Amino acid sequence: MAKIIEKINWLISLISWNLKNWRRNRILERESISDSIWQKVLKQFKFLHVLTHEEKIRLRQFVILFLHDKQIVGAHDMEITEEMRITIAVQACILILELDVAHYDDWVEIIVYPGKFILDYDYADEFGVVHHAHKVVSGEAWLAGPVILSWLDAAGFDSRPSDNVVIHEFAHKLDMRHQGANGFPILHANMNAQIWCDIFSKAYAGFCARVNKGKENTIDSYASKSPAEFFAVFSEVFFETPLVVKQDFPAIYEQLVLFYRQDPAGRWGKSKLKN
Numbered sequence: 001m002a003k004i005i006e007k008i009n010w011l012i013s014l015i016s017w018n019l020k021n022w023r024r025n026r027i028l029e030r031e032s033i034s035d036s037i038w039q040k041v042l043k044q045f046k047f048l049h050v051l052t053h054e055e056k057i058r059l060r061q062f063v064i065l066f067l068h069d070k071q072i073v074g075a076h077d078m079e080i081t082e083e084m085r086i087t088i089a090v091q092a093c094i095l096i097l098e099l100d101v102a103h104y105d106d107w108v109e110i111i112v113y114p115g116k117f118i119l120d121y122d123y124a125d126e127f128g129v130v131h132h133a134h135k136v137v138s139g140e141a142w143l144a145g146p147v148i149l150s151w152l153d154a155a156g157f158d159s160r161p162s163d164n165v166v167i168h169e170f171a172h173k174l175d176m177r178h179q180g181a182n183g184f185p186i187l188h189a190n191m192n193a194q195i196w197c198d199i200f201s202k203a204y205a206g207f208c209a210r211v212n213k214g215k216e217n218t219i220d221s222y223a224s225k226s227p228a229e230f231f232a233v234f235s236e237v238f239f240e241t242p243l244v245v246k247q248d249f250p251a252i253y254e255q256l257v258l259f260y261r262q263d264p265a266g267r268w269g270k271s272k273l274k275n
């Protein structure tokens with residue numbers, strides 16, 4: 001009996017895998033993005049310059065699939081152009097380049113504000129006490145809900161070299177797939193949860209201690225706000241300026257390589273050898 005159930009489950013997963021591929025191929029056959037906009041957007045982000053030809057092809061396919069499934073809407077009647085859609089999608093898809101677009105399947109909407117926006121809401125803490133939050137932010141990701149972005153920041157007009165609000169918010173989205181945002185995303189079969197927790201807890205404690213003593217960190221001190229922010233900020237730096245993470249936090253770098261299945265610092269090394 002167990003063997004029959006195993007075989008049925010195998011058949012179901014094979015059929016759903018084939019259906020998923022059939023649907024994706026149909027979307028890729030019918031939809032495309034303009035070459036000129038694609039090249040313009042690629043030029044804008046240094047971390048995309050070092051991708052191989054094959055990686056750029058896959059990224060472009062992921063961007064098409066991503067844009068097919070997501071609704072990107074402007075707040076305050078802001079018009080969202082094709083270039084803006086691709087600018088956001090390309091940064092969101094770099095995180096899942098070696099994973100799968102299905103990692104963003106559990107939600108649909110991206111709301112874009114022209115610039116930074118105000119969040120004004122009540123929330124209950126772990127003890128049930130209700131607090132009021134009022135803050136100016138460049139991005140926000142809601143559990144099973146939308147990602148909200150400031151266009152000025154998402155386009156990179158208003159940020160430092162290692163900052164990337166799109167990567168930050170989409171890292172939260174990946175993190176949220178496992179028990180909410182807590183810096184402990186769903187790990188792959190070849191990863192060890194205990195090792196992840198040990199390495200991240202130790203690095204987070206050390207990072208917070210430095211911030212509390214007022215010492216300089218090579219990475220934005222906002223990472224000390226919570227383990228979830230630590231994971232999101234380190235994901236930004238991992239893609240934008242990976243050598244900083246590799247040199248100053250090698251154990252974290254190794255875990256992020258395993259999680260994202262990418263080695264961004266290695267890409268920079270290879271591209272230097274080519275030039």
Ligand SMILES: [Zn+2]
Nearest residue numbers: 168172229232
């Ligand atoms: Zn955050």
